[in-house]
Amino acid sequence: MFLLKLATLNIFRNTKRSILTMTTVFVGVFGFIMASGMVNGVEQTYVRIEIDTETAHLRVMHKRYLSEEENFPLDLILPQQRAVHSVIKKGWPTALVVPRIIFSAQLGDGEQALGARGVAIDSALAEKAFSLSRYSSSKKPLPETGKWIFVGSIIAKSFKKKIGDTLTIESRTRDGSMNADDYQIAGVISTGNMIIDGGSFYIPLKSARDLLRMPTGLTDVVVKLPKKQDALLVSTRLQKQFGAVQAQTWQDKTRTIFELNKIRRQMFNVLISIILIVAAAGMANTVLMSAFERKGEIGMMMALGMPEGRIVRLFTAEAGMLGLIGSVFGALCGGSWAYYLQVYGWDISAMVEKTYGATGQTTGLSVASFIFFDISFSTILMGIFLGVFVSLLASLWPAWRTTRFDPREVLARS
């Protein structure tokens, strides 16, 4: 107890040095918390937007569809659509099976034209599976019939269009000829998924059948299950039962993110390790310097018969205290900033637009415009623990070094 008090007083003896040392620990802990918050957040954000806006839990299509996806083929339709539907419903009666036709189109207003991905969808089911109205500026679902369009917010912005305005959709039909029609904007949607906001539009399935001259057939169905963990089970069952069918789960779609994140984690680990090594070196140096500055004092303590272990503990306690203060501040700042970004998100849309262009990619993985950090109390505690642990570890050698002081030398001539 008295050692702790003395240690606390001692860290104020060279305030500048103490603050500098604490700052390195601060940076390490801050960085650790922000990095974990981000990397975990990226995973969750991508999984969430993928499930909530694009794939639901499962996407079922023709076996060859994925390899030709970038051409948006309308002839590779989902085989045995009814049978697929009933197999899913039989195993998971509450599952939502949402029929879609994905097609490529030009959106135009007479002045400019923009390539975009069309999603023709059963709006009642889409509403249930994705609650599209939640993302729409109108807060109303997409009508089930009629020439209505939900257009991504970035597209709407580049056309300077709002609800009630008209856009022309021009598309190749199933038989290869061109067709065009005017659609009225029923909602401007911002989902946080750049593929949708920057490059997609929704129209009712029924009106798409006229536009694309495709009275039957779907390019895919997306399935929302009661439990997302069941996706793999459904997928294997479908693929076993239907030779010409492929099912892509939400895990399949987000796999690249997990792989990317593995690399990100390693990168951050290396970075944080470097910071912590710098912090440890600073800490060791601080303890060593203060030990040598206080040689006389240590000699006095030794002469008074203070056990060596307690002198070592005095110095490790000082390091621990510096580490604790630095870590707690780091955890407070990192924790609250990460928490802010968990609630309000980190706007990366500008970055994404630079990388992919305003319309984003049209196929593949969803792209988030906001990263929502994921920070837990245990991560914060882990950060504090890490900072204190590194500090204590770094102080062991220099603190032990004091036991090699010879009180005779120290006291004789000073």
Add this chain to the structure above:
Amino acid sequence: MQLAAYCEDVSRIFRPGSNEVRALDGVTFRLHRGEMAAVAGPSGSGKTTLLNMIGCLDRPDQGKVFLDGEDISHKSKHQLAQIRNEKIGFIFQSFHLIPVLTVFENVEFALQIQGKLSVDGRKDRVMPVLEALGIAQLASRKPSEISGGQQQRVAIARALVKKPVLILADEPTANLDSKTALSIIELMVKLHQEEGTTFLFSTHDPMVMDTAPRLVHLRDGKIVSDSGEQMNKNQPKETEAGDVSA
């Protein structure tokens, strides 16, 4: 009278390079409880070495050192620390007070290290010592806020507070002006006379030597004169041996 310290034919040999230095060369020296002695001699004569020996900071190469009747010649580093902790008070030339602690806490520090007394117990021990040394009013000041003479009083208080068998002081007045030095020595003499505290200190200062009740002169690691020798000679040999083993 019991012996606080007894050196029996003690030699301490340093070997810097090939030519050995006999810092102490066959020194036999007795210090009784309640005695106050000053060690004088030219620089390099072995004063500090003798004090270190008796203060359990060093061990003899030849001969034996007894402290409070206990042979310390072959004790381990750890055991010596424990003996210092319990039995010896030190006063240092440059005070060595802890700057972040108050006067009170600096004195209390010696008791903290012993770890025997409670908070109240420590306070009951520290305050009377501060009062006896006339520094009670400075109890809550930091060392940087008091004079050199006052700092040395605090150091004396820190040595006194654990009621040691003896207090060792290696040139305790070297960092003080002569007036303050004299008052510090007079204070030590007063404590010796009134409380029976045992003191052994080294000095260069003739004025300080004059004040000491017993004066031991060292030269080249040997005792060349000892004003207390007569008293020791008068002691029958049997008693000495008995004291040592007690």
